Amino acid sequence: MNTAPAATVARFASDWEATLRETRFEPPVLARYIPDGSAVRLAVLADLIRIDQRQRWRRGAGRRMTEYGEQFPDLVGTAQYTELVCEEFTLRRRFEAVELAEFCAEYPDQAAELRDRFGDSEAPQYLSRPDAALPARIEVGIRVDDFDLLTQLGGREHAKVFLARQLSMQRLVAVRVEAGDAHDPRRVAQLDHQYIVRVFDQRVIADADDAALRLQYMQYLPGGTGADLLRSMRADTPDGGARLLRAVDAAMEARGEIRPTDSAVRGEIAALSWPETVAWVGRRLASALDYADQQGVSHSAIKPANVLFTAEGVPKLADFACEIPASADPEAVPYQAPEYLAAILDPAAPQPDARADVFALGVLLWEMLTGTRPFADPPGDDPDPLTTMMRARAAGVDGSALDELPADTPATLRRVLLTCLRPEPGRRWRSGAELAGQLELCLDSRARDLVDPPPRSLRFRARRWLFPIAALCVGIPNLAASVYNIRLNQVLIVDALAASDQQRFRTVALVNNLVSFPLAGIVMLLLCRRALVAGYRLAYGRGYPPAEVPRARTETLSVGDRLVLVPFAMWLLAGVAWPLALMRTGVVLPSHNFVQFYTAQVVCAAIALAYPFFLVTVYMIRSIYPQLLVAGPVGPEDGRQLARLARRSNLYLAAAASVPLLAVASATFVPDGQLPLVIGPVRVLSVAGIVAFVLTYWLFRLLEADLRALIRALPRGTR
Template sequence: MAGRARGSIGPAAHRDRIDHAPAFHPGLTSDDRADSGRHSCLRSAGRAGREHAPRTGERADPSDELAPGDRIGDFDLLLELGHGSFARVFLARQLSMQRLVAVKVSTDHGTEPQTLARLEHEYIVRVYDQRVLPEHGLKFLYMQYLPGGTLAAVLQRVRDTAPEQRTGRLLLDAVDAALEDKGEIRTSGARVRDEIAALTWPETVAWLGRRLAEALDYAESRGVLHRDIKPANVLLSADGVPKLADFNISFSDHVAGSSPVTYFGGSLAYMSPEHLEASDPALPGTVDDLDTRSDIYALGVMLWELLTGRRPFPRIEATDQRASVEQSLAARRRPIAPEFLDDLPADCPASLRRVLLTCLEPRRNDRWANGSELARQFELCLDPRARDLVDAPPHSRRPTGPLWPLPIIAIAIGLPAVVAVGYNYYYNRTLIVSKLTPQAQRSFDYVAAVLYPLAIVLGSLLILYTARRIVLVPIGLRIGWNFTDETLTRTRIDALRFGDRVVGIAFTFWGVSGLIFPVMLNLIAGGVPRGTYAHFLLSLIVCGAIAVAYPYFALTWYVVRCLYPVFLVHGQSDTADVGHLRRLAARTGFYLTVAAAVPLAGVTGITFLPGSQIESVIWAVRILCVGGIVGFVLTYLLYRVIQKDLQALERVADAEARIE
């Protein structure tokens, strides 16, 4: 070997076995030996059979001769960080750059360097370059050195800590222990560390999940699948930031000489059902069936394990590979059993439970479609107000059933409409109709009895037509229908504009009535005093304000709190939603002004009446003013709730824009 200059090797305690460091061997493995033992296999590129990995104790490469203290070309090997069946990893000093790097030493095979060279992402371990020593048959892959250990060490701390004592500090304590073990200086006062320290443990898991989901999405966009997601393959920076590592059995469709069956394998404990099927030649699945949804499944298993301390499946007792695969596959084709659901901590948000269960769906079509969609869901889990909007807490009495929109719409529109119609009828009959002949009064009553119900029926039909998508699409989503992105986008926009459209219909009908009733009075009475039109105008302004302000706030509250979040549950939104949410917030302020004008308009109206007429309507105006004040207080309270909810939803949409 080149330039051996033996130095201080360091204590044996620093040499982590493969269970506590990134795995560097292809094959089908179980991380937990108590579950199923260790299994390895390779699928050959040309046939469905298997080439078995070297037996226990054998070495597939000549790297056994390397040890800390050696100098190999440009690298001084300082410390062995971990090793597997086909590779060893050292902490090394790169002399030419005067920096610490992690050097993975393996036999010269595979396309991992070419695959990793395509990946430059903040949550993926950065590979700098490779060196090949053909005379020794070795390949040196040197990459970013991360001193914070792996999630495997964090998982061990989770198992050793009572659920009620787990917080974001647990992650930082594991990182600090790894730093101390390697003689590194702890980082203090970093913004990221402060952010983690303030999180609950479920929020910490969501925080990690969002970043790893972004890494998977980025890798997928470069045509790369990981195919071996597990705690030992997630490295941590000194600040606790996770970075995905060990793409040694990954597949890139952009690298020459790479194929899905090259170095096929993975970790049995985290495999998706389709991955398990592809690992057994007796089963119908093939490696071509794997896509990023298989990585999402494995990520879900790993995060569930971090959250609860154990995986969401029974322990595997089989001693041979075929039986292990069969038992694992049978367990993962079933929904998560109640005994594992009970492992979720008491402070686990409903959103995080839903997101992880979606990752673990047996059918891949039922999982999140890609890493970007999953990352948005994890971001949602980190916003307390937004996640409670999307996934109502267990004690919430929020109306979320599929048929609730219909009674909500009917009540929100009907009650203010009845008040407005009653006030309008009393006001006009007292000041105008009562002065007509008895025959004209009877005719007026007949016209009112026809026009008011007709207006209500026509208005209701128009409103139902306007609401057709926001009623039917959520029902369809609930029962499993698939909708095009265009339909879902139009439905979201319909939901955010629904309040405006409804009050627009109501205001239009009141405006039309302002034209019809004076005409009808002229036809019935043969002419009315000119001041009559002013009375009609004033009463219509008041009634129009009632029909516009109060329904708007009731409907918008329901849309923002109960209806629009339905689409976030299904991962449906885009960056354009930010603009719609902001415009909705601005319009809500305008309608608050309209609500405040209701009692003012009533008082202003009577100032134009002669003194003899004021007394006849004074009680109606007083009731209107008191009711208007109470209505304004209620709308103001709804306004504040709506604004806070819109801000929460906007934060989620903004996060989606950043992720995309």
């Protein structure tokens, strides 16, 4: 295998994601992606195993490194193997209870590295407390190692953050100076995402009193923090995204920075309402959380001070696993999920996962939206504030908190935040990616109106009538085609037959209809069963398995195709089968009758193809498909599927335009003597076809606008 290593790893990750969209758990075979005889074999193999590990543990089918070692013996004993063993411990701690001593016994050769790296992890990290305070001399104006400390940006006794000039690189950086050297930020320093503050490196130095100081230097962002934004909100007017830009500008002015000009991003923010601005910020922070989770890192300390803004107003998350423990940080605790608070109170409680960060981000976004948090803080004299906070979260968001939402808050944003804040982790968004996709929907007015229509709207009420509406959308055009077909066959064929042959014709017609109509219905139900069942269950509040939602969405977009292709094929098939069956009964038909009969069937097939497609598809897109967008994760593939549907609709529009032309063309196969007999039916069909095309074109434009809105609102990758 000669594929470039990065491309190989990316392909493996993509194939894993494709597997997760299927209902069956059949992961890609790892061995097929490993380079043969390559100098980078071990590095590529380690990256592939890292992806495989994380995905398997997420699916509840975790695989041990001992199994990988048996499969790839050349990996055992290498530095990559040790690193992967450490990653397995991190994953197991997230998904099941495991003690460090027990794990070390399973991997004795890696025990020393495990104890060195996780020696303090017997208690959750957020329970540990700093051992020492910073020396008093660590303040603005001094030089520490390679850094001149210019301005203090934040921090407390044991750790402070400064704006500093790095002398060796002649650049401004943010430097975190912390007492002690026990923290291992190697994994955090590897995070490289456009919405995460980039950690460059760290140094451990000895203070004048021989105390250890750890310097961690990172990207400097001049636009202030979420805490600055919340403070400015209390004295600012609610005029949309300009509120965020003013807070950023104020923070930059306080630091002597100059506001950027001609910024497309700032122009985008300024055009947003305040709820849309909150969704815009939240979508980017959720994307950062998802990326970190993919790397095996949880934030665990989301709070306003850990959201930093660039000069253009773009948010970035800071202090992944670097903030002081939440139990010692009163600023972080009010944002924590109930399971996180439970783990603080009881170290034996299950470890929180990525959904705890989703909850914390939901609290932060709610506070940005309203100026207050959704859960009241316990009174100052409460002897057990953590228990009180857990009870408040278990009760859910109350009516008084809901009343704080701005009047222009879209229903979609309200739903998204309330899902973030559900007390049960299993009922929240499962990852930052899911949350990011839902927040993206909040940023397009047409898309969010589709996804969360008013409860009294026709689109909302039509969700409960899925089967009858779909049947009518398919049945009415086919019934019209049948009327035309019967009338044309009557004047061209049946009236010219003997009385006994006419009876045989009617018998064949009856048998044909009794067979073909039920058969077509059964085939259509089988082809569309997943989409129809999913839409029905969601409309009646019965839920649908999240793992199957992506596939149900895919099938929902093709319901229109499936419901029209079956009748289309049946009409064409009947054009051959019906005359043959008639001849087997002894009826003799002239050759021109065969042509007349089949051309009529082609016209009916075109009617059955074009008109029901738009009726069904518009109904599915406006009523049924939006339910599935909020029932499971959305991503770039959903946008590509919508784009493919938009392209297919052009073909069906052409089919609709062809119906009057086909009707006229079919008249050319009628003998001159019979031409006056078909003028009436052809004229009626031509006029009706023109009227139907006008209606179809209106539906086409409506469908086109809806698809464009949904495509705009769905994730197209990291933005």
